[in-house]
Amino acid sequence: PRGAPARPWDLRRFELDALRAAGLQPALVECARCGRPAGEGPARFDPLQGGVLCAGCAFTGSAGARPIDAGVLEALRRLQRGEPVEEGAAEGAQARAILGACIEIHLGKRLQSRRFLDEVGPLLG
Numbered sequence: 001p002r003g004a005p006a007r008p009w010d011l012r013r014f015e016l017d018a019l020r021a022a023g024l025q026p027a028l029v030e031c032a033r034c035g036r037p038a039g040e041g042p043a044r045f046d047p048l049q050g051g052v053l054c055a056g057c058a059f060t061g062s063a064g065a066r067p068i069d070a071g072v073l074e075a076l077r078r079l080q081r082g083e084p085v086e087e088g089a090a091e092g093a094q095a096r097a098i099l100g101a102c103i104e105i106h107l108g109k110r111l112q113s114r115r116f117l118d119e120v121g122p123l124l125g
Contacts, residue, residue, distance in 0.1 A: 009095075032053060075091055
C-alpha cells in the first residue's frame with residue numbers, strides 16, 4: 001500500500017534530523033555565537049555561525065545571515081523537540097530556505113536531491 005505524500009514540514013523535520021545525525025544541528029534556542037537565550041521575537045539566522053543570533057549578536061552575522069520570522073523560529077524549535085507543526089505556506093518557504101542554506105554551508109555545494117525537493121515541494125501543498 002502506498003503511503004501519504006510527504007508534507008513540507010515533514011521534509012523540514014527530515015532535514016533537521018539529518019543535520020542532528022551529522023552533529024550539525026542548528027542552534028535555535030540559544031544564540032549560535034554567544035550562547036545566551038535567543039529570545040522569542042524576530043531574529044536573524046546565520047547558517048555559517050550555526051543558527052539563530054540573539055539581538056546583541058545579530059550585527060555580527062555573516063553575509064549569509066538572514067531574518068527569520070518568530071513563527072518560523074518557533075516551528076523549527078517544535079520540530080527539534082519532536083512536536084507536530086501545522087502547515088503554513090509562508091513559514092514553510094522560509095524554513096526551507098534556512099535549512100537549505102545550513103545544509104549547503106556544511107556540504108559546500110547544493111545537492112541534486114535538494115534541487116528536486118525545491119521543485120516538487122510547492123506541488124505538495
